[in-house]
């Protein structure tokens with residue numbers, strides 16, 4: 001694999017690849033890679049000829065400066081994980097901030113109601129920042145396919161909408177959540193958890209599974225109440241939101257309407273670390 005630091009060198013390299021008619025698969029990441037990221041990269045390898053993995057901690061999507069400062073970064077370790085998976089035709093693109101933002105990005109995207117709920121409501125400006133960086137990658141790399149995790153369920157829906165807004169021909173592939181053996185969804189932020197918080201965190205997925213079991217007997221509103229209470233009862237955990245939403249438009253549902261996708265999405269503070277997870281109801 002080749003590690004590239006500048007947009008100029010990346011463009012030159014990709015021009016050659018395009019002349020050879022090779023399909024390009026993009027996997028955007030913020031580094032601190034784990035098996036969740038690697039599953040996306042493996043899927044990209046199976047479906048495209050040249051894989052571009054980006055490693056860039058995007059400042060514009062952080063609404064909390066401390067979160068940005070504390071975000072784990074270890075490029076050497078990331079490259080050691082990628083080395084066995086990527087071949088010499090694949091690319092790791094790890095730009096400095098000024099490469100991606102030579103001037104401030106003032107673009108504002110309008111995702112409608114989709115960005116006013118859940119992560120959008122609790123992290124103002126977050127999805128606008130995500131859209132800024134992902135659109136920059138799309139227009140720099142022009143991938144045929146781009147791979148995103150269902151772990152960030154709302155982000156995946158926002159990215160699909162972004163490609164429609166920008167009329168880009170990239171195919172968005174959603175990939176399933178990879179979990180630790182105790183059920184905790186893998187996340188770069190897990191390494192920031194203290195011992196007690198790490199021990200408590202698997203309750204999040206346990207409660208999501210419990211929520212699905214409760215759906216037979218209770219309305220979405222009742223399930224939401226019970227599950228929020230259940231997670232909040234763990235002293236190390238505090239629920240920011242638990243929403244049961246239409247999987248297409250992300251708006252809360254108050255009935256188990258048949259024939260629409262329904263997803264339960266949760267955000268929990270475990271000490272100072274914010275964790276998100278989700279589960280499919282139908």
Ligand code: AMP
Nearest residue numbers: 029030036148149151152176177178186
């Ligand atoms: P991040 O580095 O956290 O921005 O994540 C980069 C990509 O990896 C996003 O598309 C995430 O949804 C995806 N991802 C992160 N964690 C997981 C996981 N546990 N399982 C599957 N995909 C994941």
